[in-house]
Amino acid sequence: MKNIKYSILALATITGTLFTSCSSDDDAAPVVVNEEEVITTVTVTLAPITGETITLTSRDLDGDGPDSPVLTVSGNLAANTTYNGSVVLLNETESPAENITTEVEEEDDEHQFFYTVGGGLNVTTDGFNLDGNGNILGTTFMLTTGAASTGTYTVTLRHEPTKPNTGLGDAGGETDVSATFTNVTIQ
Numbered sequence: 001m002k003n004i005k006y007s008i009l010a011l012a013t014i015t016g017t018l019f020t021s022c023s024s025d026d027d028a029a030p031v032v033v034n035e036e037e038v039i040t041t042v043t044v045t046l047a048p049i050t051g052e053t054i055t056l057t058s059r060d061l062d063g064d065g066p067d068s069p070v071l072t073v074s075g076n077l078a079a080n081t082t083y084n085g086s087v088v089l090l091n092e093t094e095s096p097a098e099n100i101t102t103e104v105e106e107e108d109d110e111h112q113f114f115y116t117v118g119g120g121l122n123v124t125t126d127g128f129n130l131d132g133n134g135n136i137l138g139t140t141f142m143l144t145t146g147a148a149s150t151g152t153y154t155v156t157l158r159h160e161p162t163k164p165n166t167g168l169g170d171a172g173g174e175t176d177v178s179a180t181f182t183n184v185t186i187q
Helices: 002-021 100-106
Strands: 041-048 054-059 070-073 082-091 111-118 123-126 140-145 149-159 174-186
Touching (some): 054 149, 054 174, 070 174, 082 100, 111 123, 111 140
Antiparallel strands (some): 082 140, 111 149, 123 140, 149 174
8 A cells, every 4th residue: 555655646746747847838929930032133124104114133043152143224214304113023043933022012011122323323213102101112113314424223122121211321120132233324
């Protein structure tokens, strides 16, 4: 009988230890993982009311690999002209290519495009489309050219920027992709 009491006591101790050592951590909220998308291609399309549509494309099929992006500009911008602009992001490592712009637009409050000029290029970019909170998203915009000039045009997508902001300098967040087109020319 004494052995039975010790056996029951030992069994209760072991069972209690198992239940307390296998506690659940369900109290903590699960960590949401938002995997960064692969963006291989940035295409900016600039369409005037009349005239030639200009396309700026940055294609980097090896991502962080040793090869630099291939940058192309399909032609020269016309002086004193307003263009309707749009940007499309693709992941061309998949077949068919995945349109990342769709995800950016679905998560519009977490993204913003910035367009910056350098080297004396005489353009302004405004008229951006907005996110659901009334802040700039920038997948569509208007680009207005001035007099003849040449310079750089940079497109940058930021993830989780501070919104509203006064531009790239105080936006914060992380850069998802940036493409600088050199020798953009207005004739």
